[in-house]
Amino acid sequence: MLGIIQENKGRIKPTHLMYKANLSHSQMKLYLQELLENKLIEKATEEEKIIIVITKKGRDFFTQYSQMKEFESTFGI
Amino acid sequence: MKIVFTPDWFLGIDVFIEIFSFIILSLFFYYSIKSYKLSRNRNSLLLGGAFLLIALAELATIFTKLVLYYDASFTQSIGQAVVTYKVVQSVDVFYYIGFFFHKLLTLIGLYAIYRIPLKRRLSGDIILVLAFLVIAALFSQGFYYLFHVSALLLLILIINNYYSIYKENKSDNTKMLIIAFIMLALSQILFIISNIGILYAVAQIVQLVSYLTLLILIIRIVKHGKKKKSNRHNIRYVRNNTRK
Numbered sequence: 001m002l003g004i005i006q007e008n009k010g011r012i013k014p015t016h017l018m019y020k021a022n023l024s025h026s027q028m029k030l031y032l033q034e035l036l037e038n039k040l041i042e043k044a045t046e047e048e049k050i051i052i053v054i055t056k057k058g059r060d061f062f063t064q065y066s067q068m069k070e071f072e073s074t075f076g077i
Numbered sequence: 078m079k080i081v082f083t084p085d086w087f088l089g090i091d092v093f094i095e096i097f098s099f100i101i102l103s104l105f106f107y108y109s110i111k112s113y114k115l116s117r118n119r120n121s122l123l124l125g126g127a128f129l130l131i132a133l134a135e136l137a138t139i140f141t142k143l144v145l146y147y148d149a150s151f152t153q154s155i156g157q158a159v160v161t162y163k164v165v166q167s168v169d170v171f172y173y174i175g176f177f178f179h180k181l182l183t184l185i186g187l188y189a190i191y192r193i194p195l196k197r198r199l200s201g202d203i204i205l206v207l208a209f210l211v212i213a214a215l216f217s218q219g220f221y222y223l224f225h226v227s228a229l230l231l232l233i234l235i236i237n238n239y240y241s242i243y244k245e246n247k248s249d250n251t252k253m254l255i256i257a258f259i260m261l262a263l264s265q266i267l268f269i270i271s272n273i274g275i276l277y278a279v280a281q282i283v284q285l286v287s288y289l290t291l292l293i294l295i296i297r298i299v300k301h302g303k304k305k306k307s308n309r310h311n312i313r314y315v316r317n318n319t320r321k
Binding site: 074 | 108109111112115116118120121124193194238239242245246248250251254294297298299301
């Protein structure tokens with residue numbers, strides 16, 4: 001989910017995120033809650049609509065996560 | 078009397094190559110542990126342990142060579158080999174222990190790298206293998222090539238493993254890893270015949286190129302993380318975690 005938000009210039013509408021991540025509404029609610037609790041994303045309002053914005057902590061985490069995935073894939077572990 | 082195959086003109090340069098190798102291996106250890114902290118993948122931890130062992134092996138040889146080259150009473154060049162005489166008996170013991178640990182830790186580290194991608198769990202035969210590695214390291218004090226032959230065999234097995242992984246993931250990084258291991262294997266072949274002085278230096282340079290390749294690999298991995306492209310891991314995560 002973080003990757004999708006990051007790809008979308010760091011901000012996305014919840015419905016767009018739901019479709020892009022191929023998640024159901026309940027699944028997305030659950031994951032968004034976890035990301036919000038960990039301060040990896042935050043909610044903002046743009047033209048009276050709620051949008052999801054990735055935080056600096058979220059960007060850093062996604063970078064580390066991508067590095068970890070690449071590292072593990074390189075070594076086949 | 079000790080014999081080291083380092084040509085006179087190469088003394089010190091080999092230590093710098095080993096310091097460089099130590100830094101690269103430490104970087105791999107760091108990224109393995111960092112990866113483990115995020116994923117809790119036990120194999121990352123084991124891989125980190127393997128790199129740490131080889132890094133410590135390099136450290137052992139760095140300290141031993143520094144003592145050998147700079148703390149010896151006098152060094153004299155005879156033919157291609159450098160023969161170093163020592164006055165202090167304790168330095169003798171240090172020399173043997175240092176090179177023994179270098180060989181033992183390298184062999185165990187390489188064996189661990191070989192075992193990690195295998196699906197088979199560890200069984201009792203590991204004790205047998207470890208015993209053979211200790212014997213190989215011990216006898217290498219008398220027959221220097223025994224260590225390099227053992228390392229070469231392990232590297233061939235590692236290359237074979239990673240080639241199988243490459244066939245599955247077609248990753249350029251895995252290809253680069255294979256190239257680095259092939260060069261390490263090549264350096265071991267050169268070390269086997271390194272009693273012809275110049276070949277020792279060539280072997281060290283090949284080893285340096287191998288570690289440079291590994292450095293490029295680390296840079297690629299770090300850069301990949303900084304790219305803003307998603308790998309859609311969340312979709313895989315959801316698939317793996319929602320229908321239980």
